[in-house]
Amino acid sequence: MATLKVSNLHVSVNDEEDKKSKEILKGVNLEMHTGETHAIMGPNGTGKSTLSETIMGNPNYHITKGSIELDGQDLSTMTVDQRARAGLFLAMQYPVEIKGITNLEFIRTAVNVTRNEQGPLPIKKFLDKLKENLGILNMSDKMTERYLNEGFSGGEKKRNEILQMMMIKPKFAILDEIDSGLDIDALQVVAKGVNHMLSPNFGVLMITHYQRLLNYIHPDQVHVMMDGRIVKTGDASLAE
């Protein structure tokens, strides 16, 4: 069992306009284990995305106090890619488009670098796994031949985030508003992918405004975030 522990986390960002440092997270505490499903809810601007970006290591967010630990190891000195290889995954709210790199080439590279000492996955096994996951997500094979996220619709981008998660198989995945902009059918497909991943070796943290997502992926714990702090934690009934 792996543990992700956030303790008294304070985070600032530099405002794009006045360049002044602004404190967004004001002492967040959160502990989760693999095998668990967590959800963080709360209105816009309370720091939910800041928390997920900070855990992942986005260089725009600065920890001023507190810590994030993965199995007791302090993440703050680790770069984004090191955190990813240690088992963290962030399904981004706005996945970037990269022309000229195919989705397939990218996913294969990502799968191989996160396998560390196990060595690269043989191509046949990789393609079989890819096909299986594409099937679960109702995605066509053609999606992997296209350039990374380029020209993808909002829903296709979200599915592609889940596809990457399913291929990389992280210990912990943070899903940052994976439900935003999805119609009910797409939401069900995305949820199917996430539920397929659930196992004692996988933990998921969902960030959302809406209760709707939680009808399809049932959380063990729900946290309510307000003004840079988690103000309440409870079971799934808290979301209702």
Place this chain on the structure above:
Amino acid sequence: MNGIKHAVLDPKFVSAAKFDQEPDWLSEMRNQAFEKSQDLPLPVFAKVNYSSWPLLEFSTKKQADLEIPKSVKDQLADYTFVNLGNRNIKNELANFLSQGVILCSMADAIKNYGDLVQKYLYQFAIDPNEDRLTAINLALMNNGTFLYVPDNVQLKDPIKLLTIQDSRQEEMFIDHTLIVAGKNSRFNVFQRTETIGDIANPAHLTAEIIADQDSHVQYNSLDCLGPKTYAYFNRKGHLKEDARIDWAMGIFNNGSTIADFDSDLYGVGSHTEMQTVAISTGRQTQGLDTQVTNYGRHTEGNILQIGVLLDSSTLIFNGIGKIIHGAHGSKAQQENRILMLSPKAHGDANPILLIDENDVIAGHAASVGQINKKQLYYLMSRGLSKEVAQRLVVRGFLGVVLSNVPIPAVREQMVAMIERKLQNDPESK
């Protein structure tokens, strides 16, 4: 070393350049061009100062025939036709002979197909009177390749040319490729250039493509000249009615380069796509001009130049779209993009539109920028190290042109070349 600006050429170079049993008409053309060259100005490459480059530091030393090195022998199987310096060392013309195709060295072409060569050489595409370097290239041409594809011949397999500058000794290297595409012909040519040896010789490489009515030529090149080679390139297409030339060129030289790539759309409905990718590294300067001139009605020319800069290098793209009065319904679009991977590099992308006709569609886009940090973050968040992520972003950036290279083996060569250039980058480590 003498810069080109003050170089005075000795006429002995003209006699040294002559082919065996050269006919009078060619010698006469050379002499005239040489004469004229003294008065013609050097070509202008906007924002590139090459006046100190030793581009005309030729040698007339008599060449000893050195043996073919293993590095060259190993590559022979991949090419249809190979010139090592001024020697032809491989020719698989036999594969295309039944269709009337001619493929031979310029020396042999002059000897065996003199009339045909005379009809096209420096007649339609490159004008020897244009500037000092075009004149000198005609006057001193001492290597080359001639490819003639007759009317209605469509070749499925690409013709692959390897042109090697032999710098194991002092050598004058002024190479001219002449490609003639007959009416309604269709074929694919790949030309790779490289240098062996490490003597500092300048290189001049020119190519003319004359595309007759309804022909379709795909010309791909991969230029990988050596670090001590100062190079001048001039590749020009002349297009007749409804002809089309698609250029996809990788400029991966290791030394300083000026290059002029042009298409003249004379025929009604002719069309060209001119795409270039370039990488500059070290202290190298590369200045690339790509120009399309629309003379005919309903002609279309699109330019795409993409480049990456590392270290303290310089890369300048000038894109020139020129529409002549009377070329109604013509299109001229261009895009020039530069990615800087080093704060010490110097890059510039200059679109120039010269339009003398109202009924046209023309446009341009240009950018010079750093690597996209959001893209880098996204890739790294999937476990890719910064180095790998950066290489992938750069490959993606260049990939827009690479994906248009029709021969998979050539595409792979280009990707390998890009990877090698990026891996040598001290900044990304």
